[in-house]
Amino acid sequence: MRQGVVYINTNFSSVSGFDAERDSMRTCLLSPLPSLPFVSSQPVPLPFPMAHGTTTLAFVFQGGVLAAADTRSSCSGLVACPASQKILPIHSHLVGTTSGTSADCALWKRILSRELRLYQLRNGRRLSTSGAAKLLSHMLHPFKGTELCVAATLCGWDDHTSLSGPSLFYVCSDGSRLQGTLFSVGSGSPYAYSILDQGVQWGLTVAEATSIAREAVYRATHRDAYSGNCVDVYHVTSQGWTRRTREDLKEEYYREKESRRQTHEAEKKML
């Protein structure tokens, strides 16, 4: 046990491959957490259950589907992995954002990829995003009521179907399957939603859409403790998915701080 580091006895299934250290991490000390502004002495019911320590988002626009996510995997108070991959490509024209338990998401994405490939081989065409979402939802259904936790958005481009074009579905292990044009999942999603609601429209250019997605994830990581580190942006078009280089958000933070400091000094000089 390292000195000065407090561990919390949790279910470590959130991070795959952590089993070796599991035995050394059993302790029951919980450091007193600073109280949040809106915590009162009696339990206040939150407007929605806050789970899934992450920020992922996806939206549809004229240039396809854009998906963005942070890269922090947390385990109660510990940042288990600062460079995890929350957007997993399923096939050439479909990516999925993941939220919930990392191990569950990784496994079910692999199972989904396998099933979609089998479908393609048997039927000679790719399954639509709607079909993939339905397949995933039905595969997760037997586990409803267990501790399986997967909240994914499937972002794809459909060809050769009656409704071709960009498509976005939200699938959750509690049984929801929703089609939409904008989703954000995770504990940082409220912060991201307000930025996205302001700026997302159908007519955005790719550059504008990327910028809004980055900004939304950045603001969420700024305020939410369970989101942070870097941002990944994936773009799905009729040619397939492309990925932007992973960007460390701490650079963005320092750039913004610097530019604010400069405007502040420029003002002081003017006065």
Added chain:
Amino acid sequence: MFIKQFHTAERKIEFLHGTTTLAFKFEHGVIVAVDSRATAGSYIASQTVKKVIEINPYLLGTMAGGAADCSFWERLLARQCRIYELRNKERISVAAASKLLANMVYQYKGMGLSMGTMVCGWDKRGPGLYYVDSEGNRVCGDLFAVGSGSMYAYGVMDSGLRQDLTVDEACELGRRAIYQATFRDAYSGGQVNLYHVHSGGWTRISQEDVLMLHQKYRDQA
């Protein structure tokens, strides 16, 4: 939120912080923006609640938590501020006013008070903004949002806030932040009440219905 829920003796009264209130400092003072919806569980009790309490002509307090608690304690604070003015022949500072409020409610800590308020004003040291709640927290800051819709408001405010905003830009930022929160949060809505605190005291800038704002922003886009 503002209607007492009668439970058996074992269960405590529940207060839902179903609201969105925000305040931020900028070069020309403090902007205070609030929604106006009151909910009791899933019932919307009122769409026209005044969540900004005018303590005196240069101090404002916002309301989140229990309406009775907020308005009572802030009225008591107004009385204490006036007494201070009469005794010391000068206006009370924002820091002192917020400290008075914090000390008053601290005596009742653990007894079920529910209040999350921001004390905003302008004093000798310039714009002042303090967050005070019934847990005993009292923090000075440049930017606060309180309530169930606060997270939505933070996203908008963080991205738009700069020190060199003009008064109109700052008002629009506050208005937009509350609007975005009411868009996503079921417990916030009604109208956006906007105040600006400057060296001459506070001014009520506007009261706009959220649905009108929805039309306006949709047409702008």
